[in-house]
Amino acid sequence: MPPAADPSASSTSHNAAHPYSGGPKSSRQQYTACVACRMRRIKCDLKDAVKIAESRGEPPEQAKCTNCVERAFNCADEFSERKKKSLRRGRRIIQVDALARNPSTTAVLSPPESGPVAGPSTTIP
Numbered sequence: 001m002p003p004a005a006d007p008s009a010s011s012t013s014h015n016a017a018h019p020y021s022g023g024p025k026s027s028r029q030q031y032t033a034c035v036a037c038r039m040r041r042i043k044c045d046l047k048d049a050v051k052i053a054e055s056r057g058e059p060p061e062q063a064k065c066t067n068c069v070e071r072a073f074n075c076a077d078e079f080s081e082r083k084k085k086s087l088r089r090g091r092r093i094i095q096v097d098a099l100a101r102n103p104s105t106t107a108v109l110s111p112p113e114s115g116p117v118a119g120p121s122t123t124i125p
Contacts (some may be wrong), residue, residue, distance in 0.1 A: 035066050036073045046077055 037044030049063040068075035 034068060034075045034077050036071075036075065037067055040067075042067060046075065119125060 010063070032047050033044035034046045035044070044065045044067060046063065046065040049065055050060045053060050053063040064075035
């Protein structure tokens with residue numbers, strides 16, 4: 001007589017065959033290390049330094065990880081979501097200021113209309 005099938009084993013094998021069915025979608029991995037630590041492939045405590053700076057009321061952009069402080073490196077986090085948003089916001093403010101000062105610049109700031117694009121003319125002999 002064959003051994004009885006374990007119901008938990010069958011559900012585990014079913015989940016292994018279809019790991020993405022039914023569960024929440026996983027997000028992409030976010031970098032948590034600064035550029036210097038990522039290049040050297042060492043552990044970085046930049047996120048902890050940012051939390052400490054925010055708790056002290058200091059700007060988080062000036063926080064540095066201990067590795068960069070010890071080696072006098074410029075501690076930069078290129079993948080910070082906060083930096084992306086602030087850069088985008090700054091660009092919008094500049095555009096709005098330009099529009100407020102000179103309304104005739106709307107053609108310059110608005111995206112170009114799609115239409116036929118002339119390519120380089122070449123003749124094949």
